[in-house]
Amino acid sequence: xxxxxxxxxxxxxGEYGDMEFIYSHNLTVDGREILFHIWDVPSSQEQAExxxxxxxxxxxxxxxxxxxxxCDRASFNILPPKIQFIKAAKEGQSQEKVPIxxxxxxxxxxxxxxxxxxxxxLLALSLDCGFYEVSAAE
Numbered sequence: 001x002x003x004x005x006x007x008x009x010x011x012x013x014g015e016y017g018d019m020e021f022i023y024s025h026n027l028t029v030d031g032r033e034i035l036f037h038i039w040d041v042p043s044s045q046e047q048a049e050x051x052x053x054x055x056x057x058x059x060x061x062x063x064x065x066x067x068x069x070x071c072d073r074a075s076f077n078i079l080p081p082k083i084q085f086i087k088a089a090k091e092g093q094s095q096e097k098v099p100i101x102x103x104x105x106x107x108x109x110x111x112x113x114x115x116x117x118x119x120x121x122l123l124a125l126s127l128d129c130g131f132y133e134v135s136a137a138e
Contacts, residue, residue, distance in 0.1 A: 002105075002136040002137075003067055003103065003105055003134065003136045004021075004023060004038055004040045005136075006136045007025075007038075008023055008025050008038075012136055012137050012138075021039075021040045022037060022038065022039050022040070023036075023037070023038040023040065024036065024037050024038075025038065039057055039060065039061065041057065054085070055089055058085070058086055058089045058090060059089065059090075062099070063098070063099035063100070063101075064086055064098065064099070064100045064101070065100075065101045065103055066079055066082060066083065066100065066101070066102050066103070067103045067104075067105050068102070068103070068104055068105065068115065068120075069104075069105055069106050069115075070104045070105065070106050070107060070109070070110075070112075070113045070114070070115045070117075070120075070133065071106050071109050071112040071113060071114060071115075072114070072115075073114050073115060076104075076115045076119070076120070076123075079102060079123065080123065080127065083100060083102075083127050083129065084127075086098060086100060087100075097128070099130075100127070100129040100130070101129060101130035101131070101132065102120060102123060102124045102127075102129050102130065102131050102132075103131075103132050103133070103134055104117070104120045104131075104132070104133040104134070105133075105134055105135065105136055106135060106136075106137075107133045107134055107135040107138075108135040108137050108138050109135075117133055120133065
């Protein structure tokens, strides 16, 4: 949620509850106006739900940004099965590759890091995803 709000408003807010939100945002990219719809779902909520709702979200989306905390190994470890689930649901219907980006957040908290940049890059490479490390706070 902090990363989404930072993208939309350029402001950092550090504390969020486990709430799901859909945001809409216009952005100009390469001279073209693009309308983003962002369905922001905390992973703690996702894990507690049944698969049909998660499948609905996957069918709704055109691309995916999966965010983990570099300070939380569990948030990183849930990515491979989640990405495989997304790919099976989306790519099984067509031959088009689904755009997926893995983002390691909290780069500013390097002293608390438990997931290395290299691990993130290797995971993204092995699953054919993009990869970035960022800091919503900075």
